[in-house]
Amino acid sequence: MKPNEFDVIIIGGGITGAGTQRDCAMRGLRTLLIERSDIATGATGRNHGLLHSGARYAVNDSESAEECIRENMILRRIAAHCIDETDGLFITLPEDDLGYQQTFVDACRKAGISAEIIDPDLARRLEPSVNPSLIGAVKVPDGSVDPFRLCAANMLDAKLRGGQVRLQTEVTGFIKEGDTVVGVHTRSRLTGEEADYYAPVTVNACGIWGQHMAEMAGVKVNMFPAKGALLIFAHRVNNVVINRCRKPSNADILVPGDTVCIIGTTSTRIPFEECDNVAVTPDEVDLLITEGAKLAPSLSETRILRAYAGVRPLVSADDDPSGRNISRGIVCLDHEVRDGLKGFITITGGKLMTYRLMAEIATDLVCKKLGVDKACETAETPLPGSEEKSYEAVAQKIWEAPTTAQKAAASRMGTRAARIRTGNKRDDALICECEEVSVGEINAAIDRLEVSTLTDLRRRTRVGMGTCQGEFCACRAAGLLAKAHGCVERERRDLEDFLQERWKGNFPIGWGDTLREAEYTQWVYKHVLGL
């Protein structure tokens, strides 16, 4: 095989693409993943980070609920370092119908989800931030998951198994021989360099952008862009996921994650052109705050860190061009059977929670096409970093008496934290004080995790995700990146892009301490630092 020939090309560096690459690599295939920007830039990194128990879907969509709880249990085993086992509550407020609780619990149990009605008093003790006026509570095995970490770990595992990754690389066209896709034309967004890659099978795992990719290949997939807006609060107000026990509605899930918590979401149909640049409106912000405070009243007094939005990759059924019949389930299209186009598969729909299952379905199809007979092992084999269950145990094992920064690193990298250079002053110096990220951890990410920009670095290490929103750490980290890449001029532009990206999430909630911080940052960068 030539260096530009592979068994399978996967387009899309979201969790579906990364998961599919890992699965394909584990089945012995030579894989190439192509992503036009960075990992987890689409819906993967723009949701709650909720490890669904499936309870939310139990009443209306039992199939999704069953998928969720199965994958929930699997992810706890294979992705321990990406997961926080917080549990979840479904609370009934005085204005809600308490009668719904029993319907809900019955549906959960039918789907295999443990759902336990608990006394409101116990709920208040389990989660002191919960709205004290609740009249009912059900405990379910919800949790939180860091989608960036999960995506990076899948990609890393694929790489460790010989897979190749091209980030910041755009697919500009398909190479066809008759009715078969045999490869792709690409262009690097960093260097402008063009390259062709060949494989007998190409997987379209581009989420909402899959429609465009399919079009480029000459087939039609009808996607339905639905925007969901969310807010990140600057503190971890709750330790247990809080949901409303009623029919799914707007802004009724509050998820704790790392040092923050996230309220969401809304759901608005948007035109396709807006998918690349979704904005959060003041109305959405107001709704999220009002509804969020009903779950945990202290949210109305808590500083908001950012507003952001993602686009769900919903697919409308093939025989329904009106789009009324929208599936929230997994959609795997064999374009050979469906459209007569060989060598091309689309995997879309689904959720962050079911990425592994989606990858398994897509990989099964890839293997069938290639005549490979090897069973899927992704449900049993831990991701790199997740070989140990608790990060405290990991930190203890590596460092004996770990510092808080080392514990933080272990919670982010799992057992991979052993590769961080540490134990000396230079590597231990903190770059990001909000999230306690050291020089050593940043260099480890630059070495192994395909970092080309500060925003990439943020997704992999949490640099700039804390309360200062990158005010100081951005500059410091830019210095390290400039050194690693040997290009200061590029880093200067990168720093500007990073600050712009942070501001985009700040100004929709630009008041109180957020505006104070923003004023400070804008003043320092413009007037003092002279960027």
Place this chain on the structure above:
Amino acid sequence: MKYDVVIIGGGLSGLVAGITLQKAGKRTAIISTGQNALHFFSGTFESLQEPSQRIKDLFLEAGVRVHYNPGVRLTPMGTFKEAALSLEDIDLFPSEKIGKRVLIVNFQGYHDFFSSFLAEGLEKQGMQCRVRFLNLPELERLQQSPSEMRSVQIARTVDPLWEKVVQEVRLLLKDEDTVILPQVFGLADTSVPGRIRQGIPARVVFAGTLPPSVPGVRTQILLRKRYQLLGGTYLMGDEVVRAHVHEGVVHSVATKNLDSHYVEASEAFILSTGSYFSKGLVANPFRVYEPVFGLDVEYKEDRNAWYNPSFAGDQPYMHFGVKASADLLALKDGEPLQNLYVAGSVLGDTHPEFGSAAGQAIQSALFVADKILGL
């Protein structure tokens, strides 16, 4: 407690007003939360042209040496910004060509000084740059804690070591005509930047670091000491929680630390509480307000109009400020309060005749002090 004048806010404008009034024989107090914009001061006074003798004297008497030399300042990121007046250890150059060959010296393990950005910026202007790192054992101790290598901590350590810094830099120096060092000198001993300049046989330029700004913190300390030496009462780490206003006159304010003791002023109050960062202005989802007196604020009602989506663009919210009469008397419900003056960045852009930023802080403070003195 009773004073002639009570100043709320201890940043540049509060201190300039306080010093001027004390010098003129008034009994004054400054109530300061402790943090202010001097802590991230670039060292240059924007929008202040040739300063009056009065401003020069005011600084000089406080031991703050400034020089007027219109030109460009080298920024920490290796770019240049125009300025006319600066602190003495901040150079203003006639052009971007600050030398031919430049040696940039940083401390090992110090990430808040951007030597690579400086080198790239200067090389773009046609200069040759070399970056070297100094390793001082005294700073190694600072690095025992992973977040101690910050400007002020370094400044506290290096002032007494200036001779060693000079020696080490001389060893590194080859044929360079210019040496760039981080602005971490002269915090406690203001003679240190000058001594370093004398000791190194090349032009020495001190370039900025991430905040806190050592020249800014030093300026704040010197002005505060001068104010206290003149007999002013500086209430540090305190803030006003309530104001007693009756029929258009401010009678007293209550502070957090002096809860039951009202602070009274027989002649006037000055509000110099800064902008959002210092909480002189507060924004909530519905409005921008002034938290101490509830003064009238010039701002846009539509929250969407507060921001420019471009980070680098001009931000409308930065122009909002407390409304004041032509005499800088604060307006409340459209009427001026008879003895409450406003100075500094809490004014926003409502009185552009006073300039902006540090220039506005100084000029509006002097204007207000003169009004109180009946000048």
